[in-house]
Amino acid sequence: MTANLQVHEQCSSPMLPAVVHIRDRRSEAPGVFTLAVEPPSAGWTFRPGQFNMLYVFGVGEAAISLSGDPADRGTIIHTIRNVGSVTGALDRLRVGDALGVRGPFGSSWPLDEARGHDVVMVAGGIGLPPLRPVIYHLLRHRSDFGRIVLLYGARTPADVLYGDELDQWRQRADFQIQVTVDHGSPSWRGPVGLVTELFPRCGFEPSRTVGLMCGPEVMMRFTIREFLKRRVTEDRLFLSLERNMQCAVGFCGHCQFGPNFVCMDGPVFRYDRIRSFFNVREA
Amino acid sequence: MTDLALLGAFASHAFLEALSEQHRMRLASGVNPFRAAPGEYLAREGEPAQAFYLIQSGHVGIGTHLGKGGTAPIQTLGPGDVVGWSWLLPPYQWQFDARAIDSVQGLVFDAAWLRDQCEQDHELGYHLLKQLLTVVSGRLAACRIQQLDIYK
Numbered sequence: 001m002t003a004n005l006q007v008h009e010q011c012s013s014p015m016l017p018a019v020v021h022i023r024d025r026r027s028e029a030p031g032v033f034t035l036a037v038e039p040p041s042a043g044w045t046f047r048p049g050q051f052n053m054l055y056v057f058g059v060g061e062a063a064i065s066l067s068g069d070p071a072d073r074g075t076i077i078h079t080i081r082n083v084g085s086v087t088g089a090l091d092r093l094r095v096g097d098a099l100g101v102r103g104p105f106g107s108s109w110p111l112d113e114a115r116g117h118d119v120v121m122v123a124g125g126i127g128l129p130p131l132r133p134v135i136y137h138l139l140r141h142r143s144d145f146g147r148i149v150l151l152y153g154a155r156t157p158a159d160v161l162y163g164d165e166l167d168q169w170r171q172r173a174d175f176q177i178q179v180t181v182d183h184g185s186p187s188w189r190g191p192v193g194l195v196t197e198l199f200p201r202c203g204f205e206p207s208r209t210v211g212l213m214c215g216p217e218v219m220m221r222f223t224i225r226e227f228l229k230r231r232v233t234e235d236r237l238f239l240s241l242e243r244n245m246q247c248a249v250g251f252c253g254h255c256q257f258g259p260n261f262v263c264m265d266g267p268v269f270r271y272d273r274i275r276s277f278f279n280v281r282e283a
Numbered sequence: 284m285t286d287l288a289l290l291g292a293f294a295s296h297a298f299l300e301a302l303s304e305q306h307r308m309r310l311a312s313g314v315n316p317f318r319a320a321p322g323e324y325l326a327r328e329g330e331p332a333q334a335f336y337l338i339q340s341g342h343v344g345i346g347t348h349l350g351k352g353g354t355a356p357i358q359t360l361g362p363g364d365v366v367g368w369s370w371l372l373p374p375y376q377w378q379f380d381a382r383a384i385d386s387v388q389g390l391v392f393d394a395a396w397l398r399d400q401c402e403q404d405h406e407l408g409y410h411l412l413k414q415l416l417t418v419v420s421g422r423l424a425a426c427r428i429q430q431l432d433i434y435k
Binding site: 124125126153154155159180182183184185186188189190191192193194196197200201215216218219222 | 297342344346353354355356357358359361362363364384421424425428429431432433434435
């Protein structure tokens with residue numbers, strides 16, 4: 001409900017896209033690119049974990065997570081993987097081109113609840129962009145949190161996103177970062193293996209840890225097991241789900257997940273509140 | 284870390300934590316510290332598997348060679364991990380390469396001695412095998428997920 005109020009405050013109608021222009025575009029990895037677009041209105045804000053609906057005129061809309069710095073009011077950042085007709089059309093847009101934006105929509109990562117806790121983020125593949133705003137927030141308010149850990153799994157070394165930023169963050173003594181790839185290369189010096197295998201290599205205090213996960217659901221299932229094995233309780237585990245979101249305001253029902261709509265009640269959910277649906281094969 | 288410190292940390296290695304004090308004492312009588320420099324092989328595919336390593340610091344890459352294509356890295360092991368179970372099963376030959384990525388320190392058992400201990404004390408052998416099976420099971424599960432290529 002909070003998210004919808006936010007949309008209404010920032011847009012004339014949550015169903016009406018604002019026309020914005022692309023300010024910058026960069027390739028991140030094969031098939032993955034980042035668009036920087038102008039905000040739809042002055043004072044436009046979002047909370048880490050939320051998403052926008054991006055509309056390519058004449059093609060269609062896609063739900064894309066916000067992956068920039070929430071404190072940067074001047075630019076909206078989206079990192080997108082080209083996997084279909086809309087994201088393919090987004091990939092073909094260039095600086096200066098126009099697109100439609102609706103949003104921000106959805107729930108956000110529990111940054112207030114995480115204050116005073118260790119924060120362990122586990123990302124897989126294109127699951128890192130929705131967590132990047134969290135990283136910016138945590139680093140900006142570093143003293144409010146305990147240990148900060150990022151465990152990130154990518155397919156190959158070439159698929160690792162935000163390599164330069166990861167290198168910068170690694171320089172900090174107060175931020176543990178571990179990156180692993182499923183398929184290494186002879187020149188890759190980092191770990192090879194599943195992201196869950198990084199757990200023993202990072203230090204956090206389970207009794208005061210909040211776990212944030214984003215990635216393929218099978219990865220998150222195994223990640224949840226690792227957290228639970230270390231006695232991080234279910235009410236302190238949060239995950240971002242992806243479903244077929246079309247209207248983004250709970251009208252169409254395409255993203256229904258049990259009694260929830262992922263577009264409105266999610267995409268970020270507390271694990272204990274969706275556990276019974278998360279483990280249903282057809283949900 | 285000195286040899287004494289390495290041996291002192293013996294009981295706290297994750298692999299041995301589940302063993303009884305009695306079994307740990309027995310194993311302690313045959314353990315030695317080891318160090319490997321970056322690039323040094325702990326195991327080479329096809330060669331006799333004469334050792335069982337417990338890593339205490341540093342990282343070890345498991346891989347297989349691709350002929351002219353170099354070595355394909357398969358998995359990275361770190362502190363708390365063990366290297367190898369080929370020493371336990373005939374024909375006692377390493378199935379994969381294990382190579383130090385950075386400076387590695389840990390503990391090593393002579394494989395023949397360890398097999399002998401397991402034969403003499405089946406309870407020790409059972410618990411050691413159960414621990415190894417936990418490791419194998421975890422690595423198999425990880426490999427299965429990796430095989431799914433979930434980030435594709």
